[in-house]
Amino acid sequence: MTGFLSWRLLRTGAAGAAFLAVAALHAQDPDTLPTPSELKKMSLEELMDVKVSLVSRQSENLAQSPSSVQVISSDDIRRSGAINLADVLRLASNLQVARIDGRQWAVSARGQNASLSNKLLVMIDGRTLYTPLYAGVFWDAQHLPINEIDRVEVISGPGGTLWGSNAVNGVINIVTKSAENSQGAYASVAAGTFMKDLVSVRYGGRPSANVYYDVWARHVDQDGMELSGGKRADNGWGFDHGGFRMDWLTRATDRLTVTGSAYGGDLDQVAPGTIAIDGQYVLARWTRSLSEASEVVVQGFADRTARLIPRTFKEDLRTFDFDFSHRFPLTARSSITWGAGYRLSQDQVGNSAVLSFKPPYQDLQLFNLFAQDQILLWPERLRLTLGSKLEHNDYTGFEIMPSGRLAWTPGKSNTLWAAVSRAVRSPSRIDADFYFTVPTPTGGTQSLDGGPDFASEILTAYEAGWRVQPMANLTASVSAFYNVYDDLRSVEVTSPGHFEFMNGEEGEVRGVELSLGWQTLSWWQVRAGATALKEEFRVQSGHSDISSPGSQGNDPEAQYGLQSMMDLPYGFQLNAVARYVSELPTPVVPYYATVDLSVVWAWQHLEVTLSGFDLAEMRHAEFGPATANRQQVPRSFAARVTGRF
Amino acid sequence: MRPRTSAGKILVLLLLLAPALAFADAGPDREHRVKAVFLFNFAQFVDWPDSALGAPKEPLVVGILGGDPFESFLDEVVKGESVHDRPVVIKRFKRTEDIKACHVLFVSSGEESRLDGILASLKGRNILTVGESVDFNQRGGMVCFATESGKVRLKINLEAVQAAHLAVSSKLLRLADTSSPGAK
Numbered sequence: 110m111t112g113f114l115s116w117r118l119l120r121t122g123a124a125g126a127a128f129l130a131v132a133a134l135h136a137q138d139p140d141t142l143p144t145p146s147e148l149k150k151m152s153l154e155e156l157m158d159v160k161v162s163l164v165s166r167q168s169e170n171l172a173q174s175p176s177s178v179q180v181i182s183s184d185d186i187r188r189s190g191a192i193n194l195a196d197v198l199r200l201a202s203n204l205q206v207a208r209i210d211g212r213q214w215a216v217s218a219r220g221q222n223a224s225l226s227n228k229l230l231v232m233i234d235g236r237t238l239y240t241p242l243y244a245g246v247f248w249d250a251q252h253l254p255i256n257e258i259d260r261v262e263v264i265s266g267p268g269g270t271l272w273g274s275n276a277v278n279g280v281i282n283i284v285t286k287s288a289e290n291s292q293g294a295y296a297s298v299a300a301g302t303f304m305k306d307l308v309s310v311r312y313g314g315r316p317s318a319n320v321y322y323d324v325w326a327r328h329v330d331q332d333g334m335e336l337s338g339g340k341r342a343d344n345g346w347g348f349d350h351g352g353f354r355m356d357w358l359t360r361a362t363d364r365l366t367v368t369g370s371a372y373g374g375d376l377d378q379v380a381p382g383t384i385a386i387d388g389q390y391v392l393a394r395w396t397r398s399l400s401e402a403s404e405v406v407v408q409g410f411a412d413r414t415a416r417l418i419p420r421t422f423k424e425d426l427r428t429f430d431f432d433f434s435h436r437f438p439l440t441a442r443s444s445i446t447w448g449a450g451y452r453l454s455q456d457q458v459g460n461s462a463v464l465s466f467k468p469p470y471q472d473l474q475l476f477n478l479f480a481q482d483q484i485l486l487w488p489e490r491l492r493l494t495l496g497s498k499l500e501h502n503d504y505t506g507f508e509i510m511p512s513g514r515l516a517w518t519p520g521k522s523n524t525l526w527a528a529v530s531r532a533v534r535s536p537s538r539i540d541a542d543f544y545f546t547v548p549t550p551t552g553g554t555q556s557l558d559g560g561p562d563f564a565s566e567i568l569t570a571y572e573a574g575w576r577v578q579p580m581a582n583l584t585a586s587v588s589a590f591y592n593v594y595d596d597l598r599s600v601e602v603t604s605p606g607h608f609e610f611m612n613g614e615e616g617e618v619r620g621v622e623l624s625l626g627w628q629t630l631s632w633w634q635v636r637a638g639a640t641a642l643k644e645e646f647r648v649q650s651g652h653s654d655i656s657s658p659g660s661q662g663n664d665p666e667a668q669y670g671l672q673s674m675m676d677l678p679y680g681f682q683l684n685a686v687a688r689y690v691s692e693l694p695t696p697v698v699p700y701y702a703t704v705d706l707s708v709v710w711a712w713q714h715l716e717v718t719l720s721g722f723d724l725a726e727m728r729h730a731e732f733g734p735a736t737a738n739r740q741q742v743p744r745s746f747a748a749r750v751t752g753r754f
Numbered sequence: 755m756r757p758r759t760s761a762g763k764i765l766v767l768l769l770l771l772a773p774a775l776a777f778a779d780a781g782p783d784r785e786h787r788v789k790a791v792f793l794f795n796f797a798q799f800v801d802w803p804d805s806a807l808g809a810p811k812e813p814l815v816v817g818i819l820g821g822d823p824f825e826s827f828l829d830e831v832v833k834g835e836s837v838h839d840r841p842v843v844i845k846r847f848k849r850t851e852d853i854k855a856c857h858v859l860f861v862s863s864g865e866e867s868r869l870d871g872i873l874a875s876l877k878g879r880n881i882l883t884v885g886e887s888v889d890f891n892q893r894g895g896m897v898c899f900a901t902e903s904g905k906v907r908l909k910i911n912l913e914a915v916q917a918a919h920l921a922v923s924s925k926l927l928r929l930a931d932t933s934s935p936g937a938k
Binding site: 293319398680 | 781782783784785787788790791792794795799827830831833864867868889892893901904905906907908925926929
């Protein structure tokens, strides 16, 4: 299998897709574009009925969807001044985001945040960033240029019914700008005291009436974090990322999107040498809207990502994924969405004497099938959404992830909803194939191994929420949840000095999430959010967990966020982001509050930005035990000049 | 150690796509074709004060300020057309100072950052301003193209239209959203 679906094939596929993109640029469909005389014959009413673009159904539905959703727009992102993708996620107050060191972030929703968080699904344009190594995301390899992002949709709460076994506590979908929205030339350069330098360029063109493309590249250098006392840690990094996107609107009802990218980074660490990361991916998606209520989406992607941590660890992962989904009205009151998917993950790990995965080469296959029915119990008032995913993985076989959601919309500006869902976190290689052995001073060894019988971790989630728009310029959303976890990962003794991963923990997490969007004046927009969280974990009967009390995650009980965006006269903008994160319990990380401020001046094609980040303190820690080496985020400044032509 | 770059890979990608730059344009997309015909229709469904129209047979001018998303399509639309015995002509302007005689003015979305200044300088003139940025009417524009459910919708800022002493026919008003521009 490894020989058949090899990197060579992936490269050939990528080249083929690029050729397809170029070939598509030649083609056009003259019949489908209306001529002046055809359009002039039409009445005003008929003109208004001409379909000019595909409907982005998902974004339209989000405002009414019966779940806890926050959307970060490209404008919110641009005005925040954020450079790193993981920092953009801080703008969603329903996420826990903590910077661990120069290259790593811990990101989670509804708690259980850790450096190896494993209950959050993250996608870019439907391409999962999941690594089957530990069921999480290597954030140090995710440096998509910020200006390529159209929006970030953050769903806190389970999404297993649609997205499968990694969508336990939340789903993040990063949507890049379509090539139509990336036309013309863009260039941006920046320099700063933490982010050291940045160059970002893009060019978008339209070779024929229905075909748009853009190409982009970015280079960033970042300095190391600070240690207490102000010394810089030797963990800075540099990252290159380049890519393209093509959107071919073959007909008014069809869109073919092809995107591809390559990236590479060098990340310093104290010892034993620089970490090297590189990767490539190509994705193609075809969308056809058959009618207002009916749509077919076919998508495939190939992705390779590799990392080399000298003398410690090496991984080369290839992912091939194919998905299909179809939405159609069954009756006037019932709309079905169903689909199927297949994923092959080929993981190759370079083992060391201390840390190893056995077997080092592993092919993992994932099959899934899902169906969901949205039933109008009372038209325009009461909607019931029932569905389930059936997934097959190589470790535990079949898993089922059903959910039921009820939404009551008493008026256009009010939605009350409640949901019950089951989600599972199926085993990853670290749970089953992992071996960690250290010699003891007495000549023996101590070990921590993956568990051969490790089962899936299971969540049963109860949620309810209210989304309201009391005034045209104010939207508010509040949701509450009660999550019950079973069979969480534990570390248990098999013989003296030898430990194994088992499913010996259980617990409950409850919390409330609040978000607010307020256009106070035509020139002043405010976003605000708050999240409160309470976690309780314990050892299941018949088990004895020896891992530390904070092993399930380390989360703040409260966090607040505020973003203010002002348009001032003479082309000035004043933007601010303020955040408060309460103390983390185990290990203790003190509470912190930060403020980012930026002044933007736009003049003709140019935009000049001066930013200050984390201004409240000289430096603050966000994660990790209180050692002398605890990494701290420094107060920093940056200047940026951007041109759009 | 300083970052090694993957510039080579990026270069290959860019080179693969560079040929695309060489291809010629094939006219505007569907959305701008429809919008172009709307612009022509505005000339028929709006009444200007006599003082703004000039002598009989003087042309009715549809102007485009900034980058032109319609290319030659708009010229084809108005070719040989006349409204109230006046030929319809297209004029393209780079700056507001260049705008002399003009009746309908499409403000390109590329002018968004300068929009407040543009609309302020047109104040008191009998020009129907048309745009396609989301907050065009909130910022004082008169007609805003919006896309809803994949179709072109019109939003009309009556206050601004009346301030410019223009009269929009009821036929057009009936199909447009005329709720106050501040409301979403």
